[in-house]
Amino acid sequence: MRNHSPRASVQSMTRAIYFNGTLTPSPGLSHTELLIEKSASILRAEGVDVEIIRTVDHDLAPGVQPDMTEHGAASDTWPELWRRVLAADIIVIATPIWLGQASSVTRRLLERLYAQSGQLNDRGQSVFMNKVAGCLVGGNEDGMKHVASEVLYSMQHIGCAVPPQADAGWVGEAGPGASYGDELDDGSRAGYDNDFTNRNVRIMSWNLIHFARLLADGIPNEGNDRRQD
Structure with a gap:
């Protein structure tokens, strides 16, 4: 049985993937990636294997x-x-705000994740069951909570677990800046x-780790086995 003590090493069992929704292709500067690194550094310090993908x-393909x-x-x-x-236990969707919404590449990512929602794990549950989701939002205009609510709704709808306070972000003054x-x-x-920002990134990151540990043995499939009538 795995050790779920608060300071237990999770190196052998936990993998996190961050999707950076910037519209700037690599190797251009991404402010969203700077925000990701603030969270990712906490996970790495706890032995989590972190991968960052710049979606753009x-x-x-759309669909x-x-x-x-x-x-x-x-x-x-x-x-x-x-x-x-x-292969990931933790999925973090990070996006800038454009016109009050998540970026276009983030919306496409969510659609492609939704494309897999009909797949089942070996317990007959959603293939996303036992994965933990979080959201990071950045920009210099209002809309952080609105964007996070849409992203986290999408992630829980397809089967991910969303911990308490699973979003964080930073927005500067409205308009150019x-x-x-x-x-x-x-x-x-x-x-x-x-x-x-610093407090919420810390809380979000640790809650992602805590939930990944709690779900390491899987959510019981009583009542959520899709193979049952």
């Missing part, structure tokens, strides 16, 4: 099928990304000393 770097090349698309890299998602991590006139970095 991948050719995700809600597992492989859109079977439905007319010329190419689709989602099947390869899906294998990496399937500094983005997260930009150097300010006084030499500081925008958002780095924001108590609200």
Whole structure:
């Protein structure tokens, strides 16, 4: 039986994948990735294997099928990304805010995750059951809680567990201005000393770890086995 004590090492059992929804392809600067690193560093310190994927770097065909090349698309890299998602215990969707909404690549990612929602694990549950989801949001306009609510609703709907306080983020002043991590006139970095952001990133990150440990042996399938009538 696995050790679920608060300081137990999770290196052998926990893997996290962060999807960065920036619209900037690599190797361009991504403020969203700076925010991701604040959370990812907490997980790494606890022995979690962390992978960060910049969604815009991948050719995700539009659609809600597992492989859109079977439905007319010329190419689709989602099947390869899906294998990496399937191996993860923790999934964090990170996105900037554009026009008050999650980025377009984040919306497409959610659609492709939804494409897998009909698959079952070996207990007859959703294939996402026993995976833990969180959300990070950045930008310089309002809408952080709105975006997080849409993302986390989507993730729990397909079967992920959402811990308490599973979202965090930073937004600057409305309109054009500094983005997260930009150097300010006084030499500081925008958002780095924001108590609200730092506290919520810490709480979110630790709750993701705690829930991954709690779910290491799986949610009982009484009542949620889709193979039952």
